[in-house]
Amino acid sequence: MEKLPGLFYLRRNVLHVARDLLGKIVITNKDGIITSARIVETEAYAGVLDRASHAFGARRTNRNEVMYGDGGRAYIYLCYGIHHLFNVVTNVEGIPHAVLVRAAEPILGIEVMLERSGKQKLDKTLTRGPGNFSRALGIYTSDNGIALDSKVLSIVDDGFKFPRRDIHASPRIGVDYAGVDAQLPYRFYIKGHPNVSGKPA
DNA sequence: GAGTAGATCCTCT
DNA sequence: GAGGATCTACTCA
Numbered sequence: 676m677e678k679l680p681g682l683f684y685l686r687r688n689v690l691h692v693a694r695d696l697l698g699k700i701v702i703t704n705k706d707g708i709i710t711s712a713r714i715v716e717t718e719a720y721a722g723v724l725d726r727a728s729h730a731f732g733a734r735r736t737n738r739n740e741v742m743y744g745d746g747g748r749a750y751i752y753l754c755y756g757i758h759h760l761f762n763v764v765t766n767v768e769g770i771p772h773a774v775l776v777r778a779a780e781p782i783l784g785i786e787v788m789l790e791r792s793g794k795q796k797l798d799k800t801l802t803r804g805p806g807n808f809s810r811a812l813g814i815y816t817s818d819n820g821i822a823l824d825s826k827v828l829s830i831v832d833d834g835f836k837f838p839r840r841d842i843h844a845s846p847r848i849g850v851d852y853a854g855v856d857a858q859l860p861y862r863f864y865i866k867g868h869p870n871v872s873g874k875p876a
Numbered sequence: 877g878a879g880t881a882g883a884t885c886c887t888c889t
Numbered sequence: 890g891a892g893g894a895t896c897t898a899c900t901c902a
Contacts, residue, residue: 718894720894727894728894729894734888736887736888737887737888738886738887738888752886752887752894753884753885753886753887753893754886754893754894754895755883755884755885755892755893755895755896756883756884756885756886756893757883757884757885757895757896758894758895758896760894760895762894775894777894800896800897804895804896805894805895806895806896807895807896816886847894848894848895849893849894849895850894852892852893852894853894872895
């Protein structure tokens with residue numbers, strides 16, 4: 676159970692980081708309440724050349740400023756006025772790459788996650804989809820910019836690995852507005868996993 | 877099971 | 890002033 680080293684996030688290829696995050700565990704510690712979940716679905720956002728990214732065309736605003744810093748921090752923003760989306764910033768300072776965590780498998784603090792989500796009992800939707808994932812783990816825009824080896828929010832490796840053959844790539848979800856870039860196979864997921872969003876493959 | 881509308885608010889133009 | 894890296898519930902079949 677070790678926190679991922681800084682070098683993990685600083686790598687140049689955001690696709691590798693997105694793929695390698697599968698199977699890792701996100702842990703949050705909010706007011707002493709610990710929840711954790713294993714990542715089963717991610718999407719890569721390749722910075723200035725990627726129409727689906729907030730940083731396309733080197734756009735730099737208060738909102739996406741975090742993406743321009745060193746990898747290893749959280750970029751969290753509000754989508755559709757309702758959903759807090761959790762991203763992992765990658766690459767070195769000046770290159771705004773990020774990986775969106777889309778889905779995970781609940782591990783610790785399931786009761787708390789159910790309470791946060793207003794659910795009565797555990798079902799597959801608890802941490803399925805980026806909005807649900809963030810809500811269950813108690814991740815909000817107020818956590819934007821936080822380091823991923825911090826006490827409140829961290830990502831660890833417990834040695835678990837999904838079989839290579841179960842890791843698949845596909846076009847990203849919900850980015851139709853990005854034109855040709857919407858077709859890029861930048862989404863990585865565990866084939867057949869119940870917590871993966873979208874239609875079963 | 878498939879398709880669609882509505883929620884809801886911050887951010888950027 | 891428009892629209893979004895979404896989710897849910899509802900309709901219709």
